[in-house]
Amino acid sequence: SKDERSLRIARLDWQELQEEVRGCSACGLCQQRQQAVFGVGNKRPRIAIVGEAPGAEEDRLGEPFVGAAGQLLDNMLRAIGHSRGDQVYIANVLKCRPPGNRNPAPEEVARCTPFLDRQLALLQPQVIFAVGRFAISHLLRTDAPVSALRGRVHQWQGIPLVVSYHPAYLLRNLPDKSKAWSDLLLLQDTLQQQLAK
Numbered sequence: 001s002k003d004e005r006s007l008r009i010a011r012l013d014w015q016e017l018q019e020e021v022r023g024c025s026a027c028g029l030c031q032q033r034q035q036a037v038f039g040v041g042n043k044r045p046r047i048a049i050v051g052e053a054p055g056a057e058e059d060r061l062g063e064p065f066v067g068a069a070g071q072l073l074d075n076m077l078r079a080i081g082h083s084r085g086d087q088v089y090i091a092n093v094l095k096c097r098p099p100g101n102r103n104p105a106p107e108e109v110a111r112c113t114p115f116l117d118r119q120l121a122l123l124q125p126q127v128i129f130a131v132g133r134f135a136i137s138h139l140l141r142t143d144a145p146v147s148a149l150r151g152r153v154h155q156w157q158g159i160p161l162v163v164s165y166h167p168a169y170l171l172r173n174l175p176d177k178s179k180a181w182s183d184l185l186l187l188q189d190t191l192q193q194q195l196a197k
């Protein structure tokens with residue numbers, strides 16, 4: 001049937017994308033990584049979360065958001081009734097760890113983001129949750145700060161997108177946690193509206 005055919009094609013697309021990421025040497029980050037960190041979760045997700053880049057733990061374990069920031073992210077998801085491996089997919093702007101967790105360089109973002117764009121196009125999530133300025137500036141093509149973009153729903157290729165602070169930032173700036181909480185409510189509200197369509 002048509003559905004089976006499109007499922008088969010999607011499976012091949014995922015396989016090819018994953019192999020390309022695993023073997024990628026398009027920028028210098030490939031020299032110091034233990035492994036590329038592709039992404040994890042449901043491939044027909046309600047929510048696709050986009051972070052910045054793997055840190056030390058992620059580089060070691062091969063899964064995004066498994067360190068301290070990841071624990072906070074898990075708690076944030078749980079607060080609105082979701083969890084990793086449920087109806088969520090988690091990916092990063094960069095697939096390889098920048099040494100010492102420095103910021104991604106523009107060249108690295110330019111080389112790597114075609115992977116993220118293909119991932120999101122395959123996922124077709126109900127809503128995208130972009131955390132931190134690197135995810136936001138790539139997906140929304142803006143230099144505006146997170147604070148100026150919060151509180152309303154944006155779009156990425158026709159998919160609703162909600163922004164918030166990066167969990168690693170929140171760990172250092174506890175007062176902004178209440179803002180992240182209202183971002184989560186907007187995320188959940190946006191998702192409910194999508195599901196009701």
Ligand code: URA
Nearest residue numbers: 051052053054064065
């Ligand atoms: N921070 C991120 O942005 N991504 C991770 O995977 C881990 C920490």
